[in-house]
Structures are given as C-alpha cells and as structure tokens.
Amino acid sequence: MLVEDEHSLHAINVGRRLLVQLIETCKELENIHRIYAYVESTNLDGIHFYTMMGFQRRETLPDYFPQRASLTPDAVKLVYEIGNDSSTEAIQTFPVTNQP
Template sequence: MSVSLGDLTPNNIKQLKLLNSVLFPEISLSEKYYQDCLNKTEWSQFGYFSDVNVGATSYCEEEIPEDKDNLRVYIYTLGVLPAYRRLGVGSKLLQYIFDNCKENNKIKQIYLHIPTNNESALNFYKKHGFEIKETIKDYYDKSESNRDAYILIKNL
C-alpha cells in the first residue's frame, strides 16, 4: 500500500470541498477560499492511499505581524479520513508543507488552529514539533461540542 500526493486542479476542486465538509464540519470555508486555492495550487495538496483520495491540506504564506521582513505559513486545513489515519498520509501532507517552507528562507514559522478537544490532532502536531501557543475561547462558531481552539506553532 502506498501513500502519494496529488495536485489540486479545477477538475478536482469538488473533491476538496467534499473532504473539507466531512473533515472540518466546525468551520465554514467560502467560495473565495476555494478560488484562492485554485489561484495558488502549490499551497494545496491531496493525500492518496493506494490511489484513493483520503485527505488534503491547504495553507498560505503571510507576513509575521511583529516581524515584517519575514513570513509564516498558516495551515488552513490538514485532514485525513478516519479510516485512513495512522497510515502516513497526514505526515506526508505535513512534510509537503515543511519542504515548501524550506525553499523560502523568509518563512520562520508555521501555525494553525485546532479544537481543544481534538487530542489526536494535538498529538499528531506535537509529534511533528508544534507547541501550544495560546487558547482562544469561542473560535469555532459552528461547533456544538467545543468552540475553543488552540493555536499551535512551530518555529523553523
């Protein structure tokens, strides 16, 4: 069984929408978000397990507010369908982001939000060198079970 990555195209954007709706029901992603993904396709990637699309990631680069000369990466989404977790797909998607960050020496950190009750995501990111920076109350407005989020950060 093999893990591989694939590019986002106009022909498979609906797959990304479907995956995100299943993996991240607590967040609303706008049509502008998906258009931005298509405009910067190198910032999105699908994860495949034995040629089956089981996950995806998308991220963007932005200025660091307190350090305008450098950049950071924000991971909008990184998820894998539950039946395919712990098979290396998520790690391969995250490695894709790490590799792209290495190509730009202005990128100094990576960060993201996760629900505070998502222990498996927290453990996954900690295993890859992320740390909790802060907790934000009521970050997820659509969540019924947990509205709070951690900000996780990894300095490069």
C-alpha cells in the same frame, strides 16, 4: 490547509506526509518563518499529532471557532518555527476539527 480526519487515511500517514512536505517547502523559502495550526481544544489526537511533528503549544483561544453542534468553539494555537529568521511572515493552517 485543511485535511479531513478520515480514519482510513491514518494507516498510510497522509496527514504526516503532507505536513512533512509543507515544512520542507517552507524551509526552502526564505520568507516563511513559522507555521500555525489551530486545533479544536477537545481534539487531543490532533494536538498530539502536531506536537509530535515539532509544533509547540502556544495558547488556548476561547470562542475561536463558530458555534456549531459538532465543533468545540475553543482552539489551541500551535506553532512550528521554521527558523529562517525573525520575521513575522507565516503560513496559517486551517482549523483541524473533530469530524464524525
């Protein structure tokens, strides 16, 4: 899932609503156990958003993103544990990047 970081959408909490719905849907499915988010390491607002939503910061991945002028190559890996069981099944979210 990739949600464009459009500032006009912040006031109506589109990202939060989508993520809450994703988490609730994953909790209903017995084979989904964790959700991963990979956020540009300089995107402090994005990292804060995911941690406020219950994700835990796991590691920084150097050179995770392709080199582009508008993108920092390092990513922070965050994980939300669904808790359905200890399986390794997961949903991988697409990168959250700083967009102009």
